[in-house]
Amino acid sequence: MDRTGSGRVRRVDAQANRGRILDIAEEVFGRGGESASTEEVARLAGVGIATVFRHFPTKALLLQAVLVRRFDRLRERAEAMLGAEHPGTAFFDFFRDVVADAATKIAISEALLDAGGDSDGEATRAAAGLRRAVGALLQRAQEAGAVRADVALPEVYALLVALSHAAAGKHTAAGAKALTVVFDGLKPQGAV
């Protein structure tokens, strides 16, 4: 047997396992609750607990990897929308998307804090990258006149986080309507 080829197969397998563990972990920890454990992740991913620990030596590292992947994906989506023809639509659509999938992201963020935090770690850096991308989307939307000029990233991000927290609750209909209120508030206001 070709040793190099077999090594490559093992690396590909390991990579596939890693991705599968992250997918399952995102679902399990996103759901939250008592049964959200590394053991449950291993069971649903169909791998041994040792395999999970080989990739992610601690629960905090596993949660961190899940969060980093989510933040990176959102950032990439935001960056892809920077070239959109209608910057206002791009900004509001992206805001809505982030809030819509926030429920799980927030559960995972809080699980990470419980598991020993990520102060100044990978997830923090990934979150900062996402924040910068949102800032770029906001700036383009403001230049296009679709978002009022007198708001800046800190308050827009505060609203994004606040509505994401609200979305993690139960009242989806209220959340959608709350989003409408905030979007109207973000649009250029009348001659007042």
Added chain:
Amino acid sequence: MDRTGSGRVRRVDAQANRGRILDIAEEVFGRGGESASTEEVARLAGVGIATVFRHFPTKALLLQAVLVRRFDRLRERAEAMLGAEHPGTAFFDFFRDVVADAATKIAISEALLDAGGDSDGEATRAAAGLRRAVGALLQRAQEAGAVRADVALPEVYALLVALSHAAAGKHTAAGAKALTVVFDGLKPQGAV
């Protein structure tokens, strides 16, 4: 010695102690952090731990009493504003007040959940009373044309809770600006 009189003095003392313990508990648990304990409350209130436990047999009951008092006070303030000359100003001022003092309220709510919860307890009932009072303020503000007619209490309350959570964070300036955005979104919108 007059036994009735002495009994009355003891009752007055006990009442004063109870109020003092609640004041200190609100401060200590509102601040949060590691040192937030019943022992710390007793020490700062200048009473023995036994006195605290006589009034509040568990930490959950103490936290519950603090929350009930805060919700009741806010509800009374809301009810007092129902007769205001300018219902729009009353509504927006009250919204701003609730968000402004939310930082401590939320820390206490979360401490209560950690300490064993209040599902369907006194704090839940007091919170429902506050919600009803906010609903009445909203209705008056809508009747006066100061708040758009197409929003209802669920989304207004979702925004109130979301912004209160945001206020419990660090970025006060961003919070104030976020409030402006939400208030503009709540006002009757142009002929769109």
